[in-house]
Amino acid sequence: MCGRFTQYRTRETYLDELPGDIQRTIVYDPEPTGRYNIAPGSRVLLLNQREDTLCLDPVYWGYGPEWWNKPPLINARVETAATGRMFKPLWQHGRAVVMADGWYEWKRVGNKKQPYFIYPASGKPIFFAAIGKAPYHQASGKEGFVIVTAASEKGLVDIHDRRPLVLRADAIPDWLNPATHPGQAQEIAHDASLPAEAFSWHPVSVSVGSVKNQGAALIDEADRPLG
Template identity: 65%
Template sequence: MCGRFAQYHSRETYLEALGDKVERQIAYDPEPLGRYNVAPGTRVLLLNERDEALHLDPVHWGYSPVWWHKQPLINAKSETAATGKMFKPLWNGGRAIVMADGWFEWKRDGSKKQPYFIYHQSGEPLFFAAIGKAPFDKEEENEGFVIVTAASDEGLVAIHDRRPLVLTPEAALAWMSEKTTPAQASEIAHEGVVPVEAFAWHPVNKAVGNIRNQGAELIDEIADPLV
């Protein structure tokens, strides 16, 4: 994880879930984003705080600093990101949030692979912890972002051993806050996470594996999963 996710509600739906007392520099837009198959290498609306207000910036999903000559990285482990050479600067000064409605994981059994869609049981928006090269509005200087992941547990581990670090609305705001220290961010990564029992999941069509497929039918449950 995380290699694909869905972001299909409007930006207003996600922002309302954060509460109505949040200062924002984001234009009102009630139109659904309609992205059912967001893939690495594309630009994603990244929620971040600058000058004590929330901003939305389209940022490349995949971190590739100028000295990095391999494939861009798309995830960072929460257990090591705060201290590792690659991600520590991003953890310290580039924390952001990816707004989502669910994510996809592929369950494997030998050569068989079956995609599953994972979402909040209540249908409420999800807030993935992310880190990247700030400021995110400087497109020519931006090196992208990664989604922070955590170890799965309980029933979800049967699908995949990693999952995005999904934060509660309150924790998401604190994660982005410029007043939050790196040490406090580490505490949020442990204490502000939505528990696994809050999620539900079901098998979906393998068509989600092709990034050209973007329709709402990609999140529909199928009756005959391979795994």
Template identity: 60%
Template structure:
């Protein structure tokens, strides 16, 4: 599960971590994105490859095809997405990456849901696997995206049984490539995500439950 995350560093910091060698059509912007509580239903900076160049666009987080008569979905399971009626076209032609710094999960403790902030031990950005309806450049809700999740393992199971797929820069670039087939993308999803041992977490204020709340205090450890 991934229902909230942060995207507070600058796009230049995220792109530098991904690697500078790829061709890109992204305006220079050194200002921090500054989002400490990214919620579904909002537009989020999404990285994709179009015409052999990387693009970074604000895209609606959530996806529902025309025939879907339920609320929009925000996550897709890596184990089944490639073969499903709803997600197969997105898996094959709409792979993307969401830049993040960490994500939030809630765990039941003493009768209340306690939020935790989960992030890389080394402090590097997170490259979250995503799929959506391309071309991601029109800015409308029909071009929504979903974050790809997998079963949690090891200590992460203590927080939640699902987690987003977080890629290394090399795996992320292969995932984005228009030359990567859907089958190859399945291999990347299965083998390219970072292990649980690369992450750490701490409890944070329950104020993060309100998507209207923003600010660095939302990721500070409870004392």
């Protein structure tokens, strides 16, 4: 799953990873976003496409339509998102991307949980596949977005059995394009996502468990991890 992540670089650093020929209406901002502990229920800068233009909107992380009488969902399984009742309309008309640097997962150690920061070995920005209620600039209430997840593999399984679906930067224009057929989007999710071996990870301080805690120290390797 994905329940916490970071988005701390400047928006220009993320956007520079995308193909250069895509049109955008995003205002230039050289200031770092500076978010080291993003939790569900907060608003997140979300890349999406309206008509032929790339847009960036602050959108609620979570999705719960009016008939949903439970807490908003924050993730959607790639294996079922395109066909299930809840997410099929979002997969068809609300594909988006979350700009990120890495994410946190917790591993049980005895009766406690050790948090880990998982990040690309390349050190480059990453992009989570997301789906939600478009158009995003008109989003209201708790009909926001969810992060698409895939099964973990190799060493990542030891930390958690699910992980965010991270798309290659060159696949993002087709993923966002409203003209991309849902079946084609499934192919992109399968063929253009980064494998487990593209990531590294290390234990971090348990202080990341509180959303009140922020700052770059949260992603530093813990001196004395649990266990």
